[in-house]
Amino acid sequence: MNEPSADEIMTVVAARELRDRVVCFVGIGLPSTAANLARRMHAPNAVLVYESGTIGAKPTRPPLSIGDGELADTADAVVSVPEIFSYWLQAGRVDVGFLGAAQVDRFGNINTTVVGDYRKPKVRLPGAGGAPEIAASAKETFIMLRQSSRAFVSELDFCTSVGNHQGGDSRDMLGMTGGGPSVIITDIGVLRPEPGTREFVLTALHPGRTEAEAVAATGWPLRISENLTATEQPTEAELSALRALKAGVT
Amino acid sequence: MAMAEVMTLAEAVSSLVKDGDMIALEGFTHLIPFAAGHEIIRQGRRDLTLVRMTPDVLYDQMIGAGCARKLIFSWGGNPGVGSLHRLRDAVEHEWPRPLEIEEHSHAGMAARYVAGASGLPFGVLRGYSGTSFADYTDTIAEIICPFTGERLTAVPALRPDVGVIHAQQADRHGNIGLWGIQGVQKEAVLSADRSIVTVEEIVDVLDSRVTVTLPSWIVSAIAVVPGGAHPSYAHGYSERDNGFYVAWEEIARDRETFSTWADENILRRQSAGVS
Numbered sequence: 221m222n223e224p225s226a227d228e229i230m231t232v233v234a235a236r237e238l239r240d241r242v243v244c245f246v247g248i249g250l251p252s253t254a255a256n257l258a259r260r261m262h263a264p265n266a267v268l269v270y271e272s273g274t275i276g277a278k279p280t281r282p283p284l285s286i287g288d289g290e291l292a293d294t295a296d297a298v299v300s301v302p303e304i305f306s307y308w309l310q311a312g313r314v315d316v317g318f319l320g321a322a323q324v325d326r327f328g329n330i331n332t333t334v335v336g337d338y339r340k341p342k343v344r345l346p347g348a349g350g351a352p353e354i355a356a357s358a359k360e361t362f363i364m365l366r367q368s369s370r371a372f373v374s375e376l377d378f379c380t381s382v383g384n385h386q387g388g389d390s391r392d393m394l395g396m397t398g399g400g401p402s403v404i405i406t407d408i409g410v411l412r413p414e415p416g417t418r419e420f421v422l423t424a425l426h427p428g429r430t431e432a433e434a435v436a437a438t439g440w441p442l443r444i445s446e447n448l449t450a451t452e453q454p455t456e457a458e459l460s461a462l463r464a465l466k467a468g469v470t
Numbered sequence: 471m472a473m474a475e476v477m478t479l480a481e482a483v484s485s486l487v488k489d490g491d492m493i494a495l496e497g498f499t500h501l502i503p504f505a506a507g508h509e510i511i512r513q514g515r516r517d518l519t520l521v522r523m524t525p526d527v528l529y530d531q532m533i534g535a536g537c538a539r540k541l542i543f544s545w546g547g548n549p550g551v552g553s554l555h556r557l558r559d560a561v562e563h564e565w566p567r568p569l570e571i572e573e574h575s576h577a578g579m580a581a582r583y584v585a586g587a588s589g590l591p592f593g594v595l596r597g598y599s600g601t602s603f604a605d606y607t608d609t610i611a612e613i614i615c616p617f618t619g620e621r622l623t624a625v626p627a628l629r630p631d632v633g634v635i636h637a638q639q640a641d642r643h644g645n646i647g648l649w650g651i652q653g654v655q656k657e658a659v660l661s662a663d664r665s666i667v668t669v670e671e672i673v674d675v676l677d678s679r680v681t682v683t684l685p686s687w688i689v690s691a692i693a694v695v696p697g698g699a700h701p702s703y704a705h706g707y708s709e710r711d712n713g714f715y716v717a718w719e720e721i722a723r724d725r726e727t728f729s730t731w732a733d734e735n736i737l738r739r740q741s742a743g744v745s
Contacts, residue, residue: 272653289500292500300654338605356599376602
């Protein structure tokens with residue numbers, strides 16, 4: 221089997237974070253692929269919730285959009301958009317919110333709205349979607365994105381979704397019911413919040429990656445955990461499941 | 471109470487949609503009323519305030535065609551593909567005209583529709599605190615719960631002049647039935663002053679798969695437009711044309727390519743649907 225690509229390693233590592241029977245509110249793109257891989261591997265009973273109102277969707281391939289017909293066909297329940305956000309997410313029934321991001325800061329706050337000035341943007345991004353309330357109300361949040369100094373910034377141009385806010389107990393002061401981000405998975409390694417400050421620090425490096433690479437790809441002075449670990453290489457089973465998933469093979 | 475009137479799509483748009491109206495064309499990836507949007511472009515409506523949670527390819531087309539003055543939304547992208555180039559061109563370079571934006575999250579928009587459908591002045595949710603939204607969007611306000619003292623967020627009701635949706639079926643009495651992903655189809659009709667529903671077909675009895683029914687007397691106009699959601703889809707009737715969404719990236723990237731496409735595929739086309 222070919223060597224895994226950086227994106228494949230990131231996806232496999234993200235999938236490993238999801239335990240079986242977790243109720244996971246999934247963003248489209250990389251998080252959706254990782255969640256579906258987890259369901260095919262060690263978490264067959266994971267409940268995937270999409271913002272289109274599909275609860276317990278079991279797609280055979282990564283959907284292009286959150287509203288693909290297959291999500292509704294395979295779901296345990298299909299509810300309206302107001303219901304998915306109020307009864308299911310806001311009421312605290314989601315264990316893990318799984319989000320992507322365009323920019324993230326050291327406290328796991330996310331920007332998916334705009335690069336540059338809001339009124340004269342350099343790049344107008346799609347915006348919030350369901351992310352702000354997923355980040356606010358899920359019991360914990362996983363974030364997944366490719367690591368670069370453009371994406372890992374010292375200051376967000378716009379805060380779309382709140383993570384650990386300004387660190388320490390500042391998130392708790394905002395009255396949010398969810399616990400906030402607990403992991404950021406990238407193509408270089410894994411970051412987790414340091415107890416107390418709740419600043420994200422590098423806790424694992426993927427095969428072939430270096431601390432210097434991680435530091436160079438981070439726009440704030442990235443700190444390295446004293447207990448830095450090495451990511452286990454994706455297994456053949458994980459890789460073949462991921463490739464089959466992307467090819468739509470059941 | 472008036473029953474829904476069955477008419478052509480062209481008649482429905484010409485009698486119910488006025489320049490300057492606030493209109494909501496809804497459909498959460500599924501059941502997007504593309505044909506109705508194209509008819510609005512074809513009839514040259516201007517200065518519209520467009521409301522939609524996910525302004526995707528349809529609103530990219532309407533914005534590029536110059537119909538819109540303002541956009542109220544919560545996610546403006548081409549799902550799974552990338553940017554909306556016509557929306558970005560309007561926001562970044564004011565082409566073909568400036569576009570005011572009022573930006574929310576999905577939960578905020580959903581709360582606003584529910585408030586509108588409920589005849590309440592505002593909706594309430596846990597949300598927005600700590601984010602940058604309130605710095606730029608003035609329809610977000612903190613509110614204190616009078617019972618618990620909790621800090622929550624209030625958002626004003628959406629009350630569109632016209633709500634427009636696509637659905638699978640209407641029966642002979644004009645009752646609307648739809649199934650699959652429901653989005654805010656119900657709220658788009660119930661929050662609006664007037665409504666247009668395009669349907670795949672009129673049937674004697676609504677299908678047993680129907681999960682959302684809108685009684686005839688709540689809908690203003692029904693137009694029979696088979697395939698009226700394309701490139702979106704109608705569950706049980708058609709598949710989402712993912713290829714078109716991917717192709718849109720290239721069509722919309724450039725002003726000229728877009729204008730040529732709109733000319734050939736909307737402006738010079740006959741009105742869609744059964745007459």
